[in-house]
Ligand SMILES: Nc1nc2c(ncn2[C@@H]2O[C@H](COP(=O)(O)OP(=O)(O)OP(=O)(O)O)[C@@H](O)[C@H]2O)c(=O)[nH]1
């Protein structure tokens with residue numbers, strides 16, 4: 001890309017120079033010139049109006065410039081040739097070009113002979129007459145343009161901040177561009193000595209004002225390209241070339257990178273958990289802000305490090321908990337067409353527990369009370385099992401799944417649907433209580449606070465509350481508000497049991513890990529009922545086991 005830009009600039013600049021000065025052939029292509037040269041073999045030059053100047057220059061050179069002009073012939077003199085030959089040259093020299101940005105005066109990097117010089121199609125050494133040299137005078141003057149441009153840039157402020165109003169950035173980048181080209185020229189000229197330098201000074205001096213006008217006219221396109229290129233990849237260039245350049249160019253904005261934690265199973269971006277501070281603008285990144293990321297990563301890494309016990313692992317496998325393929329469910333003998341297929345018994349295994357379970361949970365679920373204040377609670381006549389947890393964790397859905405009566409309890413994917421304590425009766429044997437969720441919900445703050453206070457009051461003061469099923473999202477784990485409620489229940493000695501929900505959203509191993517993690521974290525708690533239950537209201541996995549556990553409460557009900 002840089003090569004293309006440069007080549008284009010050179011070509012267009014040279015064309016414009018030719019056109020402006022009415023040199024013979026006007027905007028004649030270099031290839032054309034070269035053909036003429038080769039054909040005429042010294043007779044040419046008729047097409048160039050600037051011949052007199054060329055002769056004058058020849059005088060300065062004193063014949064020593066022949067070789068140099070031949071070089072120009074193979075390089076700047078022939079644009080078609082340059083396009084064809086220099087493509088190889090520049091590709092091979094690209095590294096050198098980059099180096100040249102750092103070491104402006106070091107010709108060592110250009111010590112290798114350029115392929116263009118070795119090009120057999122160019123005129124051989126020693127056969128180049130002074131007259132031929134005249135024909136290529138425009139190239140030499142163009143070279144001088146480059147030189148004068150470079151001097152202009154090195155003198156810098158006078159021009160870049162001059163009356164013409166050119167910005168220094170553009171000027172310098174343009175000048176640097178020419179500098180590259182000029183450097184190539186100087187490689188060829190290295191051995192030609194002071195005579196060439198004098199000549200160049202002379203010609204450049206005579207055309208300096210023209211060059212400046214050229215610069216102004218040529219400004220827009222190449223300069224913009226160069227600046228963009230440099231900001232993207234070559235920022236180092238500015239360090240040495242000019243301080244003011246780097247000052248004026250805005251620092252490159254880094255792209256916002258999406259960082260994935262390799263240990264995270266939730267497919268969640270690390271940035272999601274942190275506020276907008278993480279936008280990766282270089283100077284905005286400060287150590288403090290990377291801390292939450294690291295914490296997040298370490299949490300996930302810790303989670304991956306959990307080794308579930310073999311009993312939990314086998315429980316997860318036996319109950320087909322976790323994300324399962326439909327074919328696995330079918331192969332296990334379940335009818336995948338039914339809702340909550342894993343809640344169906346694939347073959348007849350009626351045990352005593354099953355019978356108790358049926359007698360309670362297969363009854364009709366009846367809604368009989370709703371309370372928004374504690375005084376509205378119905379009198380505790382039958383054992384109660386309450387379902388608590390953060391909003392949207394699946395409390396209402398679990399009630400439906402347990403009773404296999406879809407639609408009795410309203411559910412929604414929008415957190416905050418249940419806003420009152422709802423009481424349901426199962427055949428006058430058991431009362432199931434659907435509690436409002438806590439945490440984020442689509443409701444006014446004061447409303448949320450009021451129902452959360454109500455939940456706290458219910459779990460800590462309700463008489464006849466046999467168990468609180470504290471539902472925890474398997475993917476997200478326990479939240480601080482969960483621990484708050486646990487503390488409260490510990491203090492009030494309310495028995496509670498953890499139920500992992502939505503297990504179908506994570507891999508079986510992660511279901512086991514989550515269960516293990518929670519079991520470990522609550523090891524010292526006294527009111528917790530073991531084990532941690534795992535369910536999916538969607539697939540029905542673990543629902544029968546939960547029925548069995550909760551059904552035990554019914555057994556001890558006195559008639
Ligand atoms: N994949 C999956 N989605 C579930 C499961 N259980 C519930 N959901 C979905 O989760 C969403 C919330 O379910 P709800 O039962 O309304 O949750 P809630 O805890 O009662 O919510 P609030 O009443 O707002 O506190 C619904 O869209 C359900 O379809 C489950 O086991 N697996």
Ligand SMILES: [Mg+2]
Pocket residue numbers: 395396397410411417418434
């Ligand atoms: Mg609900």
